[in-house]
Amino acid sequence: DIQMTQSPSSLSASVGDRVTITCRASQSISRDLNWYQQKPGIAPKLLIYAASNLQSGVPSRFSGSGSGTDFTLTISSLQPEDFATYFCQQSYSTLWTFGQGTKVEIK
Amino acid sequence: QVQLVQSGAEVRKPGASVKVSCKPSGYSFSSYGISWVRQAPGQGLEWMGWISVYNGKTNYAQKLRGRVTMSADTSTSTAYMELRSLRSDDTAVYYCARVLGATYYFDYWGRGTLVTVSS
Numbered sequence: 001d002i003q004m005t006q007s008p009s010s011l012s013a014s015v016g017d018r019v020t021i022t023c024r025a026s027q028s029i030s031r032d033l034n035w036y037q038q039k040p041g042i043a044p045k046l047l048i049y050a051a052s053n054l055q056s057g058v059p060s061r062f063s064g065s066g067s068g069t070d071f072t073l074t075i076s077s078l079q080p081e082d083f084a085t086y087f088c089q090q091s092y093s094t095l096w097t098f099g100q101g102t103k104v105e106i107k
Numbered sequence: 108q109v110q111l112v113q114s115g116a117e118v119r120k121p122g123a124s125v126k127v128s129c130k131p132s133g134y135s136f137s138s139y140g141i142s143w144v145r146q147a148p149g150q151g152l153e154w155m156g157w158i159s160v161y162n163g164k165t166n167y168a169q170k171l172r173g174r175v176t177m178s179a180d181t182s183t184s185t186a187y188m189e190l191r192s193l194r195s196d197d198t199a200v201y202y203c204a205r206v207l208g209a210t211y212y213f214d215y216w217g218r219g220t221l222v223t224v225s226s
Contacts, residue, residue: 001169034212036152043202043216044144044152050210087152091211094166096142098152 002026002090006099012107019075021102023088028068032092035064035073038101039084047086048073078104109133111203111217118223119193126189127220129203136184137161140206142213143177143188145199153199157206158186193224 003026013019023033031051036044046055048064051071061076075082083106088099114128129141142157156167158177165177176189186203201220204213 032211036213038152043204043219044213045216046212046214049212049214055214089152089154089212095168096154096157096211098144098154101151 001095002029002093002097004088004090004097004099006086006088006102008102009100010103010105012105013078014107015078015080017078017107019078019082019104021073021086021104023066023071023073023099025069025071025090025092029090029092031067032090033064033066033071034089034091035062036087036089037082037084038087044087075104109205109215111205111215113201113203113217113220116221116223118225120226121194121224123193123224124189124191125193125222126187127201127203127222129186129188129217130184131186131205131215132184134205136179137181140208141177141179141186142204142206144202144204144213146202146219147196147199150199155188155201159208160186161208190222193222195224198222198224 005024007022033051035048038044052064063074065072085101085103087101111131117125137160140159143155158165160179174191179186203217205215
């Protein structure tokens with residue numbers, strides 16, 4: 001299976017901060033990388049698909065980049081509703097896998 | 108609008124089986140796949156597998172092969188996930204999610220079904 005490793009596992013940030021989360025694949029996955037946001041007790045929500053495509057309805061402060069093995073999710077100006085856990089997911093192989101998650105907490 | 112409605116919480120004893128249902132609405136059921144993802148308490152997301160509703164083809168995570176079966180009934184537009192030989196570490200919230208073919212991302216999710224395995 002392709003292993004997905006996110007960093008950091010958690011971070012503390014303030015409203016208005018620029019936040020960057022990294023996801024690294026154990027082998028090249030082209031641009032087959034998706035990002036999800038999850039709040040406690042609620043199902044995950046798709047943010048970004050195919051590395052850099054913003055899902056309909058998702059605020060433009062979210063952006064994704066990368067290809068091959070290294071990917072980034074950026075929140076340009078953190079808002080109160082963005083405090084959540086973020087997961088990457090690869091869809092390159094026939095066995096899909098998630099990263100372990102990055103929890104974004106209030107500083 | 109697209110919705111995926113899942114069946115209610117279940118409690119099972121170790122060694123038993125559970126079957127969770129997922130009934131989508133708001134789109135053509137056969138045009139998309141359904142994937143199942145679970146989340147143990149306080150843990151991350153674990154992909155379990157998916158089914159192409161169009162042709163019934165399935166693909167399961169290696170660690171669950173032999174214990175999990177995913178199916179889809181096009182006559183009732185309902186997807187199912189059955190997990191057998193339950194263990195305590197199968198206790199989790201089980202989500203179904205719509206899969207968009209070719210790109211394979213999960214664009215709509217059910218609200219989750221809590222399955223508790225306890226003696």
